[in-house]
Each structure stands twice: as structure tokens, then as C-alpha cells.
Amino acid sequence: MSSSNPIPIRTDLAYRPAPSENGNGAFSPKSSATPGTRHKHTRSSYSENSPLTAVSRNNSLSFRPLKRSTPSPDKTIAIINASGRQAASLIRIATAVGYKVRAQLRNLEGVIATEVATNPNVTVFVGELYLRNKPDDKSDVTVHGPLPGILVNTKLISQLFNGAQLAFINTTFYGNEIQIGEAIADAAKRAGVQHYVYSSMPDHAAYNPEWPSLPLWAAKHEVENYVREIGLPATFVYTGIYNNNFTSLLYPLFCMELKPDGSFLWQAPFHPHAKLPWLDAEHDVGPAIIQLFKDGPEKWNGKRIALAYEYLTPLEACKAFEHGVGRRVTYKRGPIEVRVKIPEGYREQLEALEKLWSLDNKDPGKQPPYFGDLELDRRCPDDALALWEGPRGLEEYAREIFPLEEEANGMTWMFEDEAEPGPEATAEEVGYVINKEVEEEEDGDDDSFDEGLVMRGLKRDEESWLA
Numbered sequence: 001m002s003s004s005n006p007i008p009i010r011t012d013l014a015y016r017p018a019p020s021e022n023g024n025g026a027f028s029p030k031s032s033a034t035p036g037t038r039h040k041h042t043r044s045s046y047s048e049n050s051p052l053t054a055v056s057r058n059n060s061l062s063f064r065p066l067k068r069s070t071p072s073p074d075k076t077i078a079i080i081n082a083s084g085r086q087a088a089s090l091i092r093i094a095t096a097v098g099y100k101v102r103a104q105l106r107n108l109e110g111v112i113a114t115e116v117a118t119n120p121n122v123t124v125f126v127g128e129l130y131l132r133n134k135p136d137d138k139s140d141v142t143v144h145g146p147l148p149g150i151l152v153n154t155k156l157i158s159q160l161f162n163g164a165q166l167a168f169i170n171t172t173f174y175g176n177e178i179q180i181g182e183a184i185a186d187a188a189k190r191a192g193v194q195h196y197v198y199s200s201m202p203d204h205a206a207y208n209p210e211w212p213s214l215p216l217w218a219a220k221h222e223v224e225n226y227v228r229e230i231g232l233p234a235t236f237v238y239t240g241i242y243n244n245n246f247t248s249l250l251y252p253l254f255c256m257e258l259k260p261d262g263s264f265l266w267q268a269p270f271h272p273h274a275k276l277p278w279l280d281a282e283h284d285v286g287p288a289i290i291q292l293f294k295d296g297p298e299k300w301n302g303k304r305i306a307l308a309y310e311y312l313t314p315l316e317a318c319k320a321f322e323h324g325v326g327r328r329v330t331y332k333r334g335p336i337e338v339r340v341k342i343p344e345g346y347r348e349q350l351e352a353l354e355k356l357w358s359l360d361n362k363d364p365g366k367q368p369p370y371f372g373d374l375e376l377d378r379r380c381p382d383d384a385l386a387l388w389e390g391p392r393g394l395e396e397y398a399r400e401i402f403p404l405e406e407e408a409n410g411m412t413w414m415f416e417d418e419a420e421p422g423p424e425a426t427a428e429e430v431g432y433v434i435n436k437e438v439e440e441e442e443d444g445d446d447d448s449f450d451e452g453l454v455m456r457g458l459k460r461d462e463e464s465w466l467a
Contacts, residue, residue: 076100077293078164078193080129080184082122083112085244085281086170086199093286095121102160104129106174127156129184130175142173142345144215150175152183161191166293170199171223173216173345181223189232195297196234197289200224200304202372204356211368212355215348233297238371239285240277240308240380243397246321249409250339252350256321256329256402258413263328264321269357272315272333274367277308277380280392284309287388304376309391311380313364317394324398333359 077094079087082103091101101122105113108126117124130141133149141150152175161167167188171181188196203221204211227234245254248264257265270276279285288307292300312320314331322329336350356368369377384391392401403414 073098073293075165075293076102076163078102078160078167078188078191079169080104080160081106081170081172082116082124083110084170084172085242086239086285087168088112088116089282089284089286090168090289091116091119091122091286093290095119097290099166102162102164104156104160125156125160127153128174129153129157129171129180140344141175142343144173144219144345144348147176152176152179154183154187157183157187158190161187161193164188164191165194167193167196168199168289169196171220173219173343177216177219178222178226181219182226185223185227185230185232189230194233195293195300196227196232197292198224198227198234198236200236200238202238204368204372207372208368212352214352214356216345217349228302233301235292235297235300235302236304237289237292237307238304238376239281240279240306240310240370243278243280243392243394244282244401244405246398246402247409248406248411248413252336252338252340252342253353255337258411262413262416263330264325265330265332266314266318267332267334267337268314269333269336269354269359270314271357271361271364271367272331273313274364275311275313275377276317276370277306277377278310278312278317278394279308279384280394280397283392283397284384284388284390287390288384291387304373305387306371306376306379306381306383307387308380309384310393311377312394320393320395321398321402324395324400325402326399335359 077090077099079091079101080103081087082091082101082105087103091103094101099121101119102125103116103122104125104127105116106126106128107113108117116122129152130147131151131153132141133151137149139147139149141147157180167184169181169184169188171177171184185196199220200223201214201217201220203213203218205213205218206221224236227236241254246256246266247254248256248258250257253268255266257267259265285307292305310317310320314333318329318331336354338347338350342350361367371377381391407414
């Protein structure tokens with residue numbers, strides 16, 4: 001007989017700790033917090049206000065669904081950008097249930113790269129997917145369009161697919177993304193990959209010539225078309241806005257700015273009443289992709305999937321965030337403010353985004369759909385829930401994960417007393433630490449911008465935000 005009390009279910013995925021330098025296996029991340037301080041935010045689960053309560057059966061206000069059968073797999077997955085949010089989520093789940101992984105990492109810096117590299121079920125290939133024709137070439141490899149002197153690292157790509165039956169590919173704008181994406185697809189076809197899952201995004205101009213293309217997304221759209229042309233058995237996932245994009249660091253577009261009164265402000269060009277898709281990439285990409293591999297191309301070949309578990313307006317997103325973080329969160333429709341140095345490719349993306357979601361549009365019904373295809377937007381969250389029924393929503397992320405990521409980036413607001421700060425409080429008094437490292441990054445490639453609308457935190461040896 002079922003109990004009337006809900007079963008507490010912890011939905012966050014544990015990181016695999018990396019070995020420490022002293023060899024005892026313990027990992028002690030640096031923190032700006034005073035030893036012995038405690039978070040005001042506990043690892044609680046969904047409130048009754050969470051939109052996910054109504055759609056997910058795998059949370060603490062409902063009962064755990066029956067597990068789908070998971071026979072021990074005997075297959076290997078090829079994965080690129082392995083320290084990114086999407087890929088790292090998949091690697092954790094895939095290796096936990098028995099898959100082998102062949103993973104490309106740009107470098108071995110950061111805790112996630114270390115986690116991947118020390119996983120006994122992962123074979124790691126370290127190197128860029130592009131090559132500079134001249135070693136002293138310092139040109140920006142993130143710019144959209146032709147990149148003279150920048151080649152494709154075909155040798156590394158070919159090695160990656162040796163013995164792989166499956167592939168999860170999420171290309172980035174480092175190097176010529178279209179050329180790299182096509183080379184990866186060609187290598188997968190030569191290797192006889194049985195199911196190729198590509199993380200794609202739309203070219204809005206392909207759906208409406210009056211809509212501008214977002215450069216980074218348009219490149220993915222072109223790669224998707226090529227994958228279809230060469231006949232790979234493939235599925236295309238379109239990921240929503242990452243919950244993890246939010247940060248009080250001064251990054252553009254998803255800065256959750258901490259105000260002197262202790263509240264948060266999010267400013268972006270999206271219409272406040274137009275729906276947007278949302279996804280906790282770290283928590284939910286892995287289980288969804290595993291289900292695609294289990295079902296196989298017989299079910300999913302050629303299909304596009306809207307991978308997003310909530311479909312919320314900016315106002316609804318801020319309300320969910322407010323319920324989770326326990327502070328007032330306000331949305332302001334306004335221009336994208338660029339207050340830190342960013343790669344040129346990402347700047348081009350933001351400029352196009354401001355045109356696509358123009359501040360001049362006063363009608364929410366006329367805002368271009370996030371995924372380009374309105375029908376794909378409308379399939380949120382049904383597409384995703386058909387693959388994985390235990391997502392972590394924006395409210396739970398704000399309650400359980402956001403404070404931890406903020407602390408890791410040097411913030412201290414989560415250690416405050418219960419009393420609200422006065423109206424004249426300064427930013428430092430409410431725990432906002434402006435770290436100059438954000439504003440003074442060196443020239444050259446920056447791991448903080450691995451994907452189209454993704455920002456990462458400070459470059460720290462014990463923490464690397466995922467993309």
C-alpha cells in the first residue's frame with residue numbers, strides 16, 4: 001500500500017571527485033567562505049509552486065516511476081567537447097550504466113576535465129578540433145565565416161571514432177564549426193556509427209527571411225543539413241536555455257545581477273510574456289540521450305527533439321527562480337549589456353540576437369520561436385518528458401545549485417543573516433564580490449564560451465563551468 005507521505009528523492013547528480021595532489025582521493029575546493037559557515041539554502045526539493053510538479057512523476061511530491069529496463073550495454077560512444085555541460089552530463093550517466101566512452105577534451109584544465117580524464121571507462125583524446133597552419137598565428141578562431149590558416153584536426157577526429165558504435169556531437173565555435181562538423185560526420189560514417197545524435201540549433205532565416213540568422217546557431221543548422229545529406233542514422237536535439245546560464249557575474253544576457261537591496265535583476269531583450277524553453281543541462285541531458293540510444297534510430301532517425309523541460313516566459317522564469325533562491329527576482333526587458341571582454345564570435349551572436357528578439361516588438365505573439373519552428377517550441381516539454389521523467393526545474397536549480405555555483409565564483413551572499421539589508425546597503429554589504437579576473441582576461445581562446453548562449457564562470461583550478 002502506498003504511503004501518504006512523499007518519498008524524498010534527491011535529483012542532483014553527484015560529481016565524481018578527482019584525486020587530490022596528496023593522493024588520498026580527497027578533493028577540497030577552494031572557497032571564499034569562512035570555514036564553518038553554513039548555507040541558508042538546503043538541498044530541499046520542489047515546492048508546490050514548481051511547474052514541474054504537475055508534469056514530472058519523479059519528484060518529492062509524487063511517487064518514483066517504475067524504472068525502465070536497462071540491460072548492460074556493450075557499446076562505445078564517441079563524444080567531443082567532453083567538458084561541456086551536455087557532454088559531461090552524458091558521460092556521467094553513460095559510464096555509470098556500462099557504456100564505454102571515447103572523449104575529446106580541448107585540454108585537461110578544470111575539475112570536469114579531470115573527472116572525465118580519470119574515469120576508468122573513458123578513453124581521452126586531448127587536443128583542439130582545429131589546427132593553426134602557423135604556430136605563431138594568434139588570430140581569433142571564434143569569428144563566424146572563413147578562417148584563413150585554420151585547418152581541421154582530421155587525425156584526432158578519425159582516432160576518436162575507432163571502435164565507436166554511437167556518437168554524441170555538440171560542435172562549438174572554436175575553429176570553423178561547419179568544416180569541423182562535416183569532418184566529424186564523415187568520420188562517423190566511415191566508422192559505421194549506428195546512431196549519431198547531434199546537438200543542433202536553428203537558422204531562423206531558413207524559417208522566415210525577415211528573421212536574422214544567429215551565426216553560431218546557423219552553423220549548427222548547416223551541419224545538421226550535411227548530416228542528413230550523407231545519410232547518417234541521426235537524431236537532432238535542440239536544447240533550451242540552460243538554467244546554469246544564470247550568474248551574478250557580469251556576463252552578458254544571463255547576468256542575474258545582485259542589487260544593493262539583496263534582490264536579483266535579470267535584463268534581456270526577450271518579450272516578458274513570450275514563452276521560452278528551459279533545460280538543466282548538467283542534470284537532464286545525459287538521461288535523455290541515453291534513452292535515445294536505447295530506443296535507437298529505428299524510432300528516432302531523422303527526427304528533431306525539443307530538449308527542454310519547462311516552457312516559461314521571462315516573468316514566469318523569474319518567479320520560479322524567486323521561489324527557489326528565496327529573494328525577490330525582477331525581469332527587465334532591455335538591451336544586452338556587455339561589461340566584460342568576450343570573444344568576437346560570441347559578440348556577433350549577441351548582436352544578431354538583439355535584432356532577432358527586437359525591443360521594438362511589443363506583441364509577444366510575434367516574437368520568433370526560440371527553436372525557429374513554432375511546432376518544435378510547442379512540443380516543450382512533451383518531447384523531453386518522453387525521454388526522461390525526472391528533470392530538475394529552474395526553481396530547484398535556484399534553490400540547490402545556484403548558491404553553490406555562486407560561492408564557487410567568489411560570492412558570499414548565501415551566507416548572510418536572515419535580516420534584509422537596508423536601502424542604502426552597498427553591493428559588498430550584500431555579498432557581491434566583483435572579481436577583477438572577470439574584467440581582465442588575457443587575449444586568446446577562452447573556455448568560458450563553449451556554446452551559443454552559454455557563459456561559464458571564472459577560470460579556477462578547482463572549478464570549471466560546463467557548456
